[in-house]
Amino acid sequence: MNATVVFLNGEVITVDNNDAVKQAIAISGNKIIAVGSTVEIEQLIDSNTKVIDLNGKTLMPGLIDAHLHLVPYGVNQLSISCKDPAILSIEDLLTAISERVKTTSKGNWIRAWGYNEKFIKEQRYPTLQELDAISTDHPIIINRTCGHIGIANSAALKLAKIDEHTPNPQGGIIEKDSLGRLTGRLMENSFMRFNEFARYTPEELEQAMQIAQQHFIEKGITSIHDAGTFDQESFRLMQLASHRSDLKIRIYAMIGTVNDCKQFTLNMLKAGVVTGTGNDFFKIGPAKLFTDGSSTGPTIATREGYTSNPNDCGILYYSEEELYEVLGEAHKRGYQVTVHAQGDKAIEMYLNVIERALKESPRDNHRHRIEHAGISTPDLQARMKELQMIPIPNPPFPYEFGESYLQDYGERTNFMYPARDFIDQGVIAAAGSDAPVTSYDPFLGIHTSVNREVKSGIPFGQQQQITLLEAIRLYTYNAAYASFDEQIKGSLEVGKLADLIVLDRSILSTKSSNIKDIGVELTMIDGEVVYEQSYSVI
Numbered sequence: 243m244n245a246t247v248v249f250l251n252g253e254v255i256t257v258d259n260n261d262a263v264k265q266a267i268a269i270s271g272n273k274i275i276a277v278g279s280t281v282e283i284e285q286l287i288d289s290n291t292k293v294i295d296l297n298g299k300t301l302m303p304g305l306i307d308a309h310l311h312l313v314p315y316g317v318n319q320l321s322i323s324c325k326d327p328a329i330l331s332i333e334d335l336l337t338a339i340s341e342r343v344k345t346t347s348k349g350n351w352i353r354a355w356g357y358n359e360k361f362i363k364e365q366r367y368p369t370l371q372e373l374d375a376i377s378t379d380h381p382i383i384i385n386r387t388c389g390h391i392g393i394a395n396s397a398a399l400k401l402a403k404i405d406e407h408t409p410n411p412q413g414g415i416i417e418k419d420s421l422g423r424l425t426g427r428l429m430e431n432s433f434m435r436f437n438e439f440a441r442y443t444p445e446e447l448e449q450a451m452q453i454a455q456q457h458f459i460e461k462g463i464t465s466i467h468d469a470g471t472f473d474q475e476s477f478r479l480m481q482l483a484s485h486r487s488d489l490k491i492r493i494y495a496m497i498g499t500v501n502d503c504k505q506f507t508l509n510m511l512k513a514g515v516v517t518g519t520g521n522d523f524f525k526i527g528p529a530k531l532f533t534d535g536s537s538t539g540p541t542i543a544t545r546e547g548y549t550s551n552p553n554d555c556g557i558l559y560y561s562e563e564e565l566y567e568v569l570g571e572a573h574k575r576g577y578q579v580t581v582h583a584q585g586d587k588a589i590e591m592y593l594n595v596i597e598r599a600l601k602e603s604p605r606d607n608h609r610h611r612i613e614h615a616g617i618s619t620p621d622l623q624a625r626m627k628e629l630q631m632i633p634i635p636n637p638p639f640p641y642e643f644g645e646s647y648l649q650d651y652g653e654r655t656n657f658m659y660p661a662r663d664f665i666d667q668g669v670i671a672a673a674g675s676d677a678p679v680t681s682y683d684p685f686l687g688i689h690t691s692v693n694r695e696v697k698s699g700i701p702f703g704q705q706q707q708i709t710l711l712e713a714i715r716l717y718t719y720n721a722a723y724a725s726f727d728e729q730i731k732g733s734l735e736v737g738k739l740a741d742l743i744v745l746d747r748s749i750l751s752t753k754s755s756n757i758k759d760i761g762v763e764l765t766m767i768d769g770e771v772v773y774e775q776s777y778s779v780i
């Protein structure tokens with residue numbers, strides 16, 4: 243068989259069983275037909291073959307982000323970004339919001355995202371009064387960087403039917419001051435529910451998905467494991483966009499939403515749509531629940547109090563029994579299951595649930611996952627191995643948030659997202675960015691996996707450093723494994739889907755301190771070039 247496209251003279255990182263590095267690869271249609279030396283691959287060229295000279299640059303499997311949120315990432319791009327380097331203080335943010343108000347008709351939402359009080363001059367949240375001073379005619383919401391906490395103005399609280407008499411929902415806090423007045427701050431489940439009232443239009447959601455996809459493929463991401471849209475409406479629109487091929491990126495969609503996750507998951511279980519249903523472009527993933535809060539809040543559930551406040555052990559969304567009722571049942575019915583679990587207490591509780599479910603209903607090859615698996619101490623790692631769980635750590639988290647982790651969790655940071663331990667223990671882990679929580683750039687994730695340094699250069703649990711090829715595996719083969727797809731993607735081998743990327747340099751000869759600067763020149767999904775910066779055609 244002759245090739246439709248060949249790439250020659252490169253550094254082809256295959257991520258096969260032997261981590262072989264070859265020179266060239268041949269594609270026919272949407273499949274890989276050969277991987278080998280340039281001389282071998284040249285045999286497959288005929289007059290119709292497109293020949294691309296890599297000039298020593300790296301070609302590798304398309305990257306798979308095993309945990310991010312396509313729709314929430316996309317809609318943020320339509321809003322005010324608090325991560326904008328120009329926003330350094332509350333005053334800067336309030337000015338940006340005031341500008342938006344001027345061009346937004348009354349009654350329409352003003353949204354900001356990515357707020358982190360730790361990076362802001364005043365080191366606090368904006369107040370309800372400050373937001374009301376800008377507008378009481380526009381609902382305003384500021385989404386914290388973690389997506390678990392928000393600050394709303396009076397108009398927004400009114401729309402969400404929240405007043406000083408509204409009780410806290412389970413696993414959530416509607417914050418009040420010492421006089422019982424609302425502060426505007428909504429935490430965890432109360433914020434998640436609030437999102438129900440702050441909906442986007444279908445047009446905004448469509449636009450958001452397109453922007454998100456474009457950003458992802460420009461950084462070499464060819465598949466994502468979507469960790470939750472807002473609600474059933476955005477879940478439906480995401481599927482339709484994929485079926486229309488408006489979304490070319492492959493999606494493994496977890497059964498879970500940001501808004502009222504438990505109800506959505508229960509509805510899906512009741513409807514009987516199981517993990518694995520779909521095709522190579524859109525497939526139903528694991529049933530998912532949240533068990534605890536945000537690593538930077540900090541609101542994660544820990545077994546011992548925070549280093550920064552020993553009286554605080556975070557927030558648990560459910561009791562073990564409640565978690566078992568949903569996920570034990572999902573396991574029995576043949577679903578892959580997963581939870582958002584960041585703190586060691588949340589992870590332990592979830593492992594108890596899985597252990598019990600497996601005892602009552604043994605099942606091989608279940609591939610149950612743990613999203614984040616933040617504080618994974620050696621005792622928990624051993625149980626993950628025993629139960630054959632797949633943790634999905636977030637390598638870029640320490641880069642952005644490492645300093646606050648060191649303050650909040652102290653020594654426990656040595657076991658945060660412990661990729662080295664997972665590999666040494668034989669636990670199969672895959673990596674996710676959790677965008678929009680942190681940067682979706684997989685090269686930043688690979689960089690931090692290799693270097694384990696905070697952005698400022700402070701070391702962060704460096705005994706957990708892994709090699710470059712190990713880090714690439716977390717973003718390729720292992721991520722494919724976590725969605726039962728390792729037979730069709732995740733490595734460059736004959737018969738697999740032609741999902742691949744070309745980098746702007748040789749990654750193997752890049753200094754480890756420069757990995758984060760690597761760019762992508764070409765992204766191919768299903769044999770089709772979906773993004774192309776520049777390359778030379780012979």
Ligand SMILES: [Zn+2]
Nearest residue numbers: 309311469676
């Ligand atoms: Zn997430």
